Amino acid sequence: MRVTVYIKIKPEVLDPQGTAIARALSDLGFAGINKVRQGKIIEIDLDKTNAIKAVSDTESMCERLLANTIIEDYSISIGE
Amino acid sequence: MKAAIVIFPGSNRDRDMAVAIRQSFGNYPIIIWHKETEIPKVDLIVIPGGFSYGDHLRSGAISALSPVMRTVEMQARKGVPVLGVCNGFQILTETGILPGILMRNIELKFVCKTIRLKVENSSGIFTAGYTSGQILSLPVAHNDGSYFADNDTLNRLEDRDQVAFRYIRTEGVLFGNPNGSMRDIAGIYNDNKTVLGLMPHPENAIYPFNGKADGQIFFDNLVSSL
Numbered sequence: 001m002r003v004t005v006y007i008k009i010k011p012e013v014l015d016p017q018g019t020a021i022a023r024a025l026s027d028l029g030f031a032g033i034n035k036v037r038q039g040k041i042i043e044i045d046l047d048k049t050n051a052i053k054a055v056s057d058t059e060s061m062c063e064r065l066l067a068n069t070i071i072e073d074y075s076i077s078i079g080e
Numbered sequence: 081m082k083a084a085i086v087i088f089p090g091s092n093r094d095r096d097m098a099v100a101i102r103q104s105f106g107n108y109p110i111i112i113w114h115k116e117t118e119i120p121k122v123d124l125i126v127i128p129g130g131f132s133y134g135d136h137l138r139s140g141a142i143s144a145l146s147p148v149m150r151t152v153e154m155q156a157r158k159g160v161p162v163l164g165v166c167n168g169f170q171i172l173t174e175t176g177i178l179p180g181i182l183m184r185n186i187e188l189k190f191v192c193k194t195i196r197l198k199v200e201n202s203s204g205i206f207t208a209g210y211t212s213g214q215i216l217s218l219p220v221a222h223n224d225g226s227y228f229a230d231n232d233t234l235n236r237l238e239d240r241d242q243v244a245f246r247y248i249r250t251e252g253v254l255f256g257n258p259n260g261s262m263r264d265i266a267g268i269y270n271d272n273k274t275v276l277g278l279m280p281h282p283e284n285a286i287y288p289f290n291g292k293a294d295g296q297i298f299f300d301n302l303v304s305s306l
Contacts, residue, residue, distance in 0.1 A: 013228065016186050016260070065145065068138055068174070070181045071228055 001046045002079045003058045005066055008039040013071045042066055051078050081303055083109040083124040086152065088143045093129035093166065093283065100283035101126070104299035114146040123306045124161050125152055127168030129221070129281060139182060139224040140170030149175050161205055161306060162275040166222055169267070169277030178270055178277045179237070180229030185222070186260025192221040194292065195258050196248045197266050197280060201241045204273035209301025215248065216294040218280035220258055225279040227261035227268075234263055242269040245278055 009015045015037050022036040044061075048054045058076050067074040083101050087094045094111065101109045101124075109126070112119055119125060133142035143149070149171070156162045156177050164172040172178040185191055194217050199210040210216070229237070237243055245267035247257040257264045259279070267278025282295030 013183075014186070014260070016184060016188055020188055065137070065141065068141070068181055070230070071183060 001048050001051070001054055003044045003046050003054055004077050004079060005042040005044065005058060005062060006039065006075045006077070007042065007062075007067050008073050008075075009037060010071055010073050011037075039072075054078060081105045081306060082107065082122045083126060084112050084119050084122045085109045085126045085128055086112045086114060086119075086148050087128065088114045088130070088132035088146060088171075090132040090134055091128050091130035091167070093281065096281070097126055097128045097165070097283045100286045100295065100299050103286055104296070104303055112148060114143065114148045117147045117151055119148070119151050119155060122160070124163060124302065125155060127152070127162070127164040127171050128283075129166030129168060132167055132171065135224065138170075138174065140167060140172075140174040143167075143171045144174035153177055156270070156275050159272070159274050163206060164275075164277040165281055165283065166220075166225075166279055169279055170224060172275065172277045177275055178268060179233050180227055180268070182222075182224050182279070183226040183228050184224050185258070186226055190221075190223045191225065191258045192219075193258070194219045194285075195280065196256065197245045198248055200243045200246050201269070203241065204244060204269050204276065205305045206269075206276040206298065206302065207244050208305045209297045216245075217285070217292060218282055218294055219284045219292070220280050222259070222279055225259035225261065227259075227265040227279075229262065234265075237265075237268055238263070240271060242271065242273070243267075244269050244276055245280070 018036040018038045025033045062074045170182045199214040202210050202212045246264040249256040282298040285292040285295030
C-alpha cells in the first residue's frame with residue numbers, strides 16, 4: 001500500500017524558497033503569479049493492507065520525524 | 081573539569097571545539113560517537129557544528145533520533161550543562177531540548193562571515209564571562225540559521241531572559257541579522273539556563289593573534305562557572 005505525505009510550510013510562516021520561485025516564474029514571463037508556497041512530498045511503500053492502520057501509523061511518523069509541526073502542516077493520502 | 085563532545089556522521093567542527101576546550105580547560109574532551117547510549121560523568125556536554133546526516137529532511141532532524149540524544153536529554157534534565165553550536169543548536173531544537181527551530185536562511189544563501197552580536201543576558205553559566213549588552217565579533221557559517229518560534233514562545237523566551245545573544249542590525253544593511261532570525265535571535269537558553277544553543281562559533285574565535293578572541297572568553301569563563 002502506498003501512502004503519500006504532503007508537507008507544507010504553515011501559512012503564517014515565511015517561505016523564502018516559495019518567494020524565490022514566484023520571482024523566478026515572473027521573470028520567465030508567467031503573468032499573474034500572486035504567491036508560491038513550496039513543500040515536500042514523501043511517498044511511503046507500506047507493508048499494510050488496513051488503510052486505517054496505515055493512516056494512523058503515518059500520522060505517528062509525521063509527528064515523530066517527517067514534519068516539524070512548529071513550522072509545517074502535513075496531510076496524508078492513501079493510494080493503490 | 082571535563083567535557084564530552086558528541087559526534088555524528090557529518091559533524092565537522094568537533095576538532096575545533098576540542099581545541100578550544102583544551103585551551104581553556106587544560107585537557108582534551110572525551111569524544112562520544114552518536115550510537116553510544118552512555119556518557120561518562122562530565123561537567124559539560126557539547127554538540128558541535130557540521131552537517132550531520134547531510135541535513136537530510138531538516139537540519140538536525142535525523143541526528144535528534146540518535147541513541148546518544150536520549151542520554152543527552154536525560155543528562156540535560158538532571159542539570160548537566162549542554163552546549164549546542166550551529167548544527168548542535170539545530171539538533172537541540174529538533175529533540176525539543178530547546179524551543180523553536182532553525183529554518184533556511186532568509187536570503188537562501190550559505191552565510192560565512194564574522195558578525196557582530198550582543199550579549200543579551202550574562203546571568204547564565206555560558207555567558208557569565210561577558211557583561212549584558214557587550215558586543216562580540218564571532219564567525220557564523222550556516223545555511224539554516226533563521227530562528228523561528230511562535231509569538232507566545234518568543235515572548236516567553238524574552239520574559240524569562242532566555243535570549244542569550246542577538247545579532248546587531250546595522251544601519252543601511254538589510255540584515256546585520258545574517259539569516260532572518262525572528263527578533264534577531266542568535267542564541268537561546270533553556271528555562272533553567274543550563275542548556276545553550278547558538279548559531280555563531282565561539283570555538284572559531286579563540287586566538288588573539290588573528291584578532292578574533294571573543295570566543296576564548298566564552299570557554300575561559302566556563303572553567304570558573306561550571
